[in-house]
Amino acid sequence: MTEFTPPDPAWETKVRDSFERQGFMRYLHARLTRVEPGLVEIELPFRAELAQQHGYFHAGATSSIADTAGGYAGYSLFPPNSSVLTVEFKINLIAPAKGERLRALAYVLKPGRTLAICDLKVFAASGEREVLCATGLQTLICLNAKADD
Amino acid sequence: MTEFTPPDPAWETKVRDSFERQGFMRYLHARLTRVEPGLVEIELPFRAELAQQHGYFHAGATSSIADTAGGYAGYSLFPPNSSVLTVEFKINLIAPAKGERLRALAYVLKPGRTLAICDLKVFAASGEREVLCATGLQTLICLNAKADD
Amino acid sequence: MTEFTPPDPAWETKVRDSFERQGFMRYLHARLTRVEPGLVEIELPFRAELAQQHGYFHAGATSSIADTAGGYAGYSLFPPNSSVLTVEFKINLIAPAKGERLRALAYVLKPGRTLAICDLKVFAASGEREVLCATGLQTLICLNAKADD
Amino acid sequence: MTEFTPPDPAWETKVRDSFERQGFMRYLHARLTRVEPGLVEIELPFRAELAQQHGYFHAGATSSIADTAGGYAGYSLFPPNSSVLTVEFKINLIAPAKGERLRALAYVLKPGRTLAICDLKVFAASGEREVLCATGLQTLICLNAKADD
Numbered sequence: 396m397t398e399f400t401p402p403d404p405a406w407e408t409k410v411r412d413s414f415e416r417q418g419f420m421r422y423l424h425a426r427l428t429r430v431e432p433g434l435v436e437i438e439l440p441f442r443a444e445l446a447q448q449h450g451y452f453h454a455g456a457t458s459s460i461a462d463t464a465g466g467y468a469g470y471s472l473f474p475p476n477s478s479v480l481t482v483e484f485k486i487n488l489i490a491p492a493k494g495e496r497l498r499a500l501a502y503v504l505k506p507g508r509t510l511a512i513c514d515l516k517v518f519a520a521s522g523e524r525e526v527l528c529a530t531g532l533q534t535l536i537c538l539n540a541k542a543d544d
Numbered sequence: 545m546t547e548f549t550p551p552d553p554a555w556e557t558k559v560r561d562s563f564e565r566q567g568f569m570r571y572l573h574a575r576l577t578r579v580e581p582g583l584v585e586i587e588l589p590f591r592a593e594l595a596q597q598h599g600y601f602h603a604g605a606t607s608s609i610a611d612t613a614g615g616y617a618g619y620s621l622f623p624p625n626s627s628v629l630t631v632e633f634k635i636n637l638i639a640p641a642k643g644e645r646l647r648a649l650a651y652v653l654k655p656g657r658t659l660a661i662c663d664l665k666v667f668a669a670s671g672e673r674e675v676l677c678a679t680g681l682q683t684l685i686c687l688n689a690k691a692d693d
Numbered sequence: 694m695t696e697f698t699p700p701d702p703a704w705e706t707k708v709r710d711s712f713e714r715q716g717f718m719r720y721l722h723a724r725l726t727r728v729e730p731g732l733v734e735i736e737l738p739f740r741a742e743l744a745q746q747h748g749y750f751h752a753g754a755t756s757s758i759a760d761t762a763g764g765y766a767g768y769s770l771f772p773p774n775s776s777v778l779t780v781e782f783k784i785n786l787i788a789p790a791k792g793e794r795l796r797a798l799a800y801v802l803k804p805g806r807t808l809a810i811c812d813l814k815v816f817a818a819s820g821e822r823e824v825l826c827a828t829g830l831q832t833l834i835c836l837n838a839k840a841d842d
Numbered sequence: 843m844t845e846f847t848p849p850d851p852a853w854e855t856k857v858r859d860s861f862e863r864q865g866f867m868r869y870l871h872a873r874l875t876r877v878e879p880g881l882v883e884i885e886l887p888f889r890a891e892l893a894q895q896h897g898y899f900h901a902g903a904t905s906s907i908a909d910t911a912g913g914y915a916g917y918s919l920f921p922p923n924s925s926v927l928t929v930e931f932k933i934n935l936i937a938p939a940k941g942e943r944l945r946a947l948a949y950v951l952k953p954g955r956t957l958a959i960c961d962l963k964v965f966a967a968s969g970e971r972e973v974l975c976a977t978g979l980q981t982l983i984c985l986n987a988k989a990d991d
Contacts, residue, residue, distance in 0.1 A: 419602035422593035444571035448692060453568035454615075454630045455608025462603050481603045482808060483832055485634035485783055485932040487959050487979055489952040504977055505936040509807065510780060510834070512934050512977070530951055530959070532934055532979055534781055534832060536808065543597060631957060632981055634783040634932055636810050636830055638803040653828055654787040658956065659929060659983070661785050661828070679802055679810070681785055681830055683930055683981060685957070717900035720891035742869035746990060751866035752909050752928045757902025764901075779901045783932035841895060 399433040399506060403475045406432065410467045413543050417463070425460050427467075433503035435467040440496045452492035452519070457499075457529050461486060461515040464501035469511035469535040470543070472503060478543040479535055486515065486531035494519040494526070501533070511535045548582040548655060552624045555581065559616045562692050566612070574609050576616075582652035584616040589645045601641035601668070606648075606678050610635060610664040613650035618660035618684040619692070621652060627692040628684055635664065635680035643670040650682070660684045697731040697804060701773045704730065708765045711841050715761070723758050725765075731801035733765040738794045750790035750817070755797075755827050759784060759813040762799035767809035767833040768841070770801060776841040777833055784813065784829035792817040792824070799831070809833045846880040846953060850922045853879065857914045860990050864910070872907050874914075880950035882914040887943045899939035899966070904946075904976050908933060908962040911948035916958035916982040917990070919950060925990040926982055933962065933978035941966040941973070948980070958982045 403409065407430050414420060414427045420437075423445065429436035437460045439445070439452070447453040462484055470479040498518045505512040515531035552558065556579050563569060563576045569586075572594065578585035586609045588594070588601070596602040611633055619628040647667045654661040664680035701707065705728050712718060712725045718735075721743065727734035735758045737743070737750070745751040760782055768777040796816045803810040813829035850856065854877050861867060861874045867884075870892065876883035884907045886892070886899075894900040909931055917926040945965045952959040962978035 413597045416597040417602065418592045418595040419605055443567045446567040448562045448565040449627075453566065453608065454611050454633075455604065456568060458607045458611065458633075459602065459604025462607065466603075478598075481637050483634065483636040483781070483830075484603075484607075485632065485979060487632040487952075487981065488630050489959050505934075505974075512936050514977075527952075530961075530979065532781075532932060532977065534934065632930070632979075634830060636803075636832065638810050654785075654825075661787050663828075676803075679812075679830065681783060681828065681930075683785065711895045714895040715900065716890045716893040717903060741865045744865040746860045746863040747925075751864065751906065752913075752931075753902065753906025754866055756905045756909065756931075757900065760901050760905065776896075779935050781932065781934040782901075782905075783930065785930040786928050 399472050401432045401472050406471045409543065410471050414467060420463060423456060423459065433468055433472050435464045435501055437464045437499045438496055441494065452497055454488050457492050457497060457517050458486050460497060460499040461501065461517050461529060461531055462533065464499040465513035465515050465533040466535060468501040468503050468513050472506045472511065473537045476540060476542050478538045478541050480538060482534040482536050484531055484533035486529055488529050490526050490528040492519045492528045494521040496520050509537060548621055550581045550621050552622065555620045558692065559620050563616060569612060572605060572608065582617055582621050584613045584650055586613045586648045587645055590643065601646055603637050606641050606646060606666050607635050609646060609648040610650065610666050610678060610680055611682065613648040614662035614664050614682040615684060617650040617652050617662050621655045621660065622686045625689060625691050627687045627690050629687060631683040631685050633680055633682035635678050637678050639675050639677040641668045641677045643668040645669050658686060697770055699730045699770050701771065704769045707841065708769050712765060718761060721754065721757065731766055731770050733762045733799055735762045735797045736794055739792065750795055752786050755790050755795060755815050756784050758795060758797040759799065759815050759827060759829055760831065762797040763811035763813050763831040764833060766799040766801050766811050770804045770809065771835045774838060774840050776836045776839050778836060780832040780834050782829055782831035784827050786827050788824050788826040790817045790826045792819040794818050807835060846919050848879045848919050850920065853918045856990065857918050861914060867910060870903060870906065880915055880919050882911045882948055884911045884946045885943055888941065899944055901935050904939050904944060904964050905933050907944060907946040908948065908964050908976060908978055909980065911946040912960035912962050912980040913982060915948040915950050915960050919953045919958065920984045923987060923989050925985045925988050927985060929981040929983050931978055931980035933976050935976050937973050937975040939966045939975045941968040943967050956984060
């Protein structure tokens with residue numbers, strides 16, 4: 396799943412720089428923990444500020460890191476001087492998002508000149524134990540001649 | 545779209561109480577601005593803490609209030625002593641989420657004993673002007689004999 | 694929902710001609726019953742050949758006419774010398790698709806130069822009575838300089 | 843992905859029998875080519891009757907076998923005296939569905955007492971060559987005390 400060759404030699408730097416500019420990811424205390432061509436991982440430690448009414452991670456928090464991981468997985472394969480937008484995503488919340496942290500792992504299923512399709516997975520982790528808590532699919536669009544910053 | 549008769553006479557109180565217990569909605573500064581049988585509206589004022597890399601609302605913030613509004617729209621029609629979980633949702637981000645605030649409006653398309661299906665819309669607003677920036681569909685499940693708190 | 698001005702003066706002819714070329718719609722006995730700018734309706738009479746194991750319309754038949762109606766709703770707004778592809782769709786099957794016929798109604802929620810987003814609805818009808826049996830969202834892509842035939 | 847133990851000893855027979863009762867699958871000439879606990883494969887040979895306007899498999903045909911494969915993957919894990927309904931599915935059409943046949947492969951990502959979530963993949967094949975042409979996610983519901991026939 397990481398056998399892609401990014402057309403932009405600066406692929407890793409541009410992903411990391413763009414992530415740093417996301418006020419929302421910083422506000423959630425989300426961390427970029429893995430950046431490969433077409434694959435991005437984001438971790439989110441639990442805090443009460445991220446909870447829904449039962450004290451677990453809110454589906455919105457789960458979705459936010461899944462969407463962001465997918466966006467950057469796609470962006471890593473986009474050409475220089477382009478930016479990325481999420482067209483749509485769908486996510487199934489298949490187990491309670493409860494634990495010490497969430498780990499979103501997204502990879503590009505299908506790269507393309509205009510669109511990219513990503514697989515999204517989110518795991519709820521406590522210590523060494525991880526449970527798949529969400530799975531999704533995402534469509535991204537590449538905006539050419541429109542640098543990300 | 546609001547001609548439903550909630551089976552729980554405490555429908556409004558239970559929705560408002562549950563919303564108050566969501567640490568995530570409070571952390572985002574989201575406000576419950578409308579609660580009717582099968583219809584819920586949530587507003588979210590813009591702050592840099594909610595932005596993606598271009599300075600607009602992050603798709604995760606948009607999705608978070610859409611999912612929450614849908615969840616409570618469904619929950620308003622659930623019987624006493626039950627709680628609500630999002631099974632899945634899909635959202636299309638159709639215009640830049642830029643403006644002074646977002647307004648998520650969700651209503652139940654199809655209530656049911658076990659599942660409820662909601663329509664989700666999010667508008668980006670500045671002054672009097674509003675633009676539809678996201679549209680989605682959501683599936684909820686009703687957990688019986690399991691009060692929400 | 695039909696206030697669009699198609700950029701292609703031949704919008705109606707091209708939609709009808711393309712529909713006629715779909716072997717699958719003919720095989721299902723589906724009929725194009727309404728073509729407006731950004732809105733298309735398709736009807737499908739019940740036959741045992743379209744049924745699932747309980748004798749109702751198969752979800753695949755429901756989805757097929759919903760997808761096709763959406764595709765042509767978008768295509769009606771595309772420029773000359775272009776064609777349309779479905780990027781993705783999501784559909785919720787909210788009531789049994791049982792009756793004498795299905796009626797799929799699709800309209801463009803958001804037209805665009807590259808993508809169009811459609812709302813999909815399918816009704817199960819018997820005599821004068823209609824029940825909403827499916828609701829969906831669809832993303833289309835416009836392929837320029839690539840005529841449909 | 844096939845390490846499930848079906849609670850119904852008749853799981854294989856009931857899947858095959860139910861598939862045989864689907865008029866629509868027969869009408870499409872679809873064949874059940876693999877049935878395992880939580881995993882089902884369906885093949886569909888190309889015919890002009892299954893084509894869209896460009897002569898490839900119609901997205902509706904692709905979706906129909908994907909939905910059916912997922913439904914039976916879930917059904918194989920359901921208890922005796924129950925039946926299955928598709929709640930919703932989402933599918934991304936990521937490459938042209940062109941070739942001699944389609945092969946839909948679905949497996950259960952998450953079984954459950956009430957709901958099951960499936961991963962859907964469709965491959966377009968010609969001779970030995972296969973291309974992933976569609977990927978999807980599906981939510982199923984188990985109807986208890988309601989045998990399938």
